[in-house]
Amino acid sequence: MIDLRSDTVTKPTPAMMDAILSAEVGDDVFDEDPTVIRLEERAASLFGKEAAIYCPSGTMTNQIAIKVHTQPGDEVICDRLSHLYNYEGGGIMFNSGASVRLVEGDRGRFTAEDVLSNINVDDVHFPATRLVCVENTCNKGGGSIWEFHQLQAIAEVARERGLRFHLDGARLFNALASTGEPPVQYGGLFDSISICLSKGLGAPVGSLLLSTRENIRRARRYRKVLGGGMRQAGFMAAAGLYALEHHVDRLAEDHLRARELGGLLGSLPQVRCVLPVDSNIVVAHLADEIEALQFLGQLQEKGVRGVPFGPKTIRLVTHLDFDDVQLEQVSSALKQL
Numbered sequence: 001m002i003d004l005r006s007d008t009v010t011k012p013t014p015a016m017m018d019a020i021l022s023a024e025v026g027d028d029v030f031d032e033d034p035t036v037i038r039l040e041e042r043a044a045s046l047f048g049k050e051a052a053i054y055c056p057s058g059t060m061t062n063q064i065a066i067k068v069h070t071q072p073g074d075e076v077i078c079d080r081l082s083h084l085y086n087y088e089g090g091g092i093m094f095n096s097g098a099s100v101r102l103v104e105g106d107r108g109r110f111t112a113e114d115v116l117s118n119i120n121v122d123d124v125h126f127p128a129t130r131l132v133c134v135e136n137t138c139n140k141g142g143g144s145i146w147e148f149h150q151l152q153a154i155a156e157v158a159r160e161r162g163l164r165f166h167l168d169g170a171r172l173f174n175a176l177a178s179t180g181e182p183p184v185q186y187g188g189l190f191d192s193i194s195i196c197l198s199k200g201l202g203a204p205v206g207s208l209l210l211s212t213r214e215n216i217r218r219a220r221r222y223r224k225v226l227g228g229g230m231r232q233a234g235f236m237a238a239a240g241l242y243a244l245e246h247h248v249d250r251l252a253e254d255h256l257r258a259r260e261l262g263g264l265l266g267s268l269p270q271v272r273c274v275l276p277v278d279s280n281i282v283v284a285h286l287a288d289e290i291e292a293l294q295f296l297g298q299l300q301e302k303g304v305r306g307v308p309f310g311p312k313t314i315r316l317v318t319h320l321d322f323d324d325v326q327l328e329q330v331s332s333a334l335k336q337l
Contacts, residue, residue, distance in 0.1 A: 007319035025234035035234030047187035061194035072097030074130035108138025112153035143281030177251035201243035302333035
């Protein structure tokens with residue numbers, strides 16, 4: 001079975017397993033795991049941030065960031081397609097007691113003018129606007145990539161209005177693989193950045209939150225409260241270190257295969273349109289008479305798995321464990337539908 005449901009389905013490579021098995025470990029809650037410390041320092045340095053914290057998931061790093069930047073009753077600005085609004089279990093309200101102002105952007109991307117028009121006036125009737133969050137690449141936007149100048153403009157508005165600026169960079173390395181921009185360029189814009197190791201980079205688990213030393217000190221307390229304190233986490237952190245060192249450059253291969261998949265899907269009569277393929281995510285809107293579950297069921301019968309992204313929308317994601325031979329097999333399966 002060829003699994004294109006997500007880039008989270010990858011298995012550790014033999015070399016990554018060697019790194020895991022040979023990792024030097026300690027107790028991370030006591031801040032004594034040397035491999036976790038190396039991973040945190042490496043990631044922080046890569047983006048030019050002061051410190052980082054290793055967590056089990058990107059949902060946790062996003063939610064901790066929101067908690068660090070807001071107080072109950074504050075408001076968060078984000079796009080209506082954003083992961084931290086749609087796919088994190090209502091965590092913004094549950095964990096931080098904050099409300100959300102949704103922006104209608106372009107495939108998950110909005111403008112500095114959108115931010116300005118959604119900042120509440122200083123009036124007791126309204127929640128205090130406190131935080132702006134963006135997602136790059138935007139999952140629900142079909143892996144869409146932000147233009148850096150757009151992010152710069154939003155950062156400038158945030159500074160002028162006293163707002164914090166957070167980047168959900170679960171697939172940020174996919175964006176960087178496409179644009180060629182250095183990571184440190186992003187570190188200078190954002191108050192905090194969440195990066196995922198278990199998606200395109202192929203580690204089995206783990207995400208990092210990057211910010212100032214003071215914010216990360218507070219983040220450690222919130223991680224503990226959320227149950228995210230791990231002990232000999234160095235075994236998992238070793239996989240993350242290996243991924244940062246060996247799996248970043250190859251992301252461009254996933255993008256090439258995704259573009260070919262997008263072209264194949266777009267040629268089918270069952271498909272109404274395919275979103276532009278900017279990275280490793282392919283989102284296709286089906287014809288009116290076709291249901292997503294019906295289409296995916298037929299595809300699975302031919303040995304290929306995807307996920308529904310709505311009643312008439314599907315998503316396929318390329319990744320480390322998907323190669324050119326499998327691409328040919330998927331092509332054959334699609335042509336037989």
